[in-house]
Amino acid sequence: NKGGGIAPITDDQHVNLFPVFDGGGDKVFFVSDCFGGSTLVRKSAKERSGGLERVYEDTRGAQIAEPSVAPSGLLVFDVGSAGAPRIKARLWTIGGAAQYPQQIGEGHQGRVSPDGNRLVTIGPDHNIWSMTTDGGERTQLTSKANDLLSEVMKKAPGWDANVLAEVYPPYGNPCWSPDGRFILYTSREGRDNSGEPNEDIWMMTSQGTNPRSSRRTDPRTSARSCRRTARTSTSSPTAGRPGPSAAWRRPPS
Secondary structure, eight states, X not given: OTTOXXXXXXXXXSBEEEEEEOTTSSXXXXXXXXXXXXXXXXXXXXXXXXXXXXXXXOTTOOEEEEEEEOTTSOEEEXXXXXXXXXXXXXXXXXXXXXXXXXXXXXXXXXXXXXXSSEEEEEOTTSSEXXXXXXXXXXXXXXXXXXXXXXXXXXXXXXXXXXXHHHHSOSEEEEEEOTTSSEEEEEEEEEEOTTSOEEXXXXXXXXXXXXXXXXXXXXXXXXXXTTOGGGGTEEEEOOTTTTOTBEEEEOOOO
16 A cells, blocks of 8 residues: 555454455455354455355364465465364365365464465474375475474473473474475574574475574564464454454555
């Protein structure tokens, strides 16, 4: 928009999370409790209020998270049991060629490639995996998750590994470069100035080769910094303006 700035696209008092644009930038998909449960919804990116369409609602009380949209209109998203570690979530698809919701495998934070043929995700072993959008041709891209998590567990004896992985994920937030040749992600393979593990932003090829740290980050702010959608849509926790967790829009910088 001329003049830039952040503009709210929801004005209700509901919790609206994980916003992401469709391929054309005209629609926004996000997860909302506006229909009573965790529901994947769609609305115009240009209108502030109303126009919400249900895309998927899990009637079993499960939690939906992290939608990603392919150019074909295919949606990939996580479905996990309420209160369960995210690592136990399942990947589902709907839209495009998937006329009905389909579970394609275990994983969370699934991200569709620019050509819509593959996705990357965090697998149940906490490593990054690649697969086709129907869940086939699985390829493991990282292999150090167990070592990275073991280092954390030494400082927190007695804690469940999956619980620790929620707070100190070995790998996280994988996303594709626009040309599909590289994958950006966060990893605790790096070290801070004191020698302690630090969650930095890393990059590797789409085949999982040549991993390297792209820049050092503040561990408190790196968790979602490599999501491409964070530059174009976000969720605000600001109460009352326009809601406790509303979807907003801002132009890419």
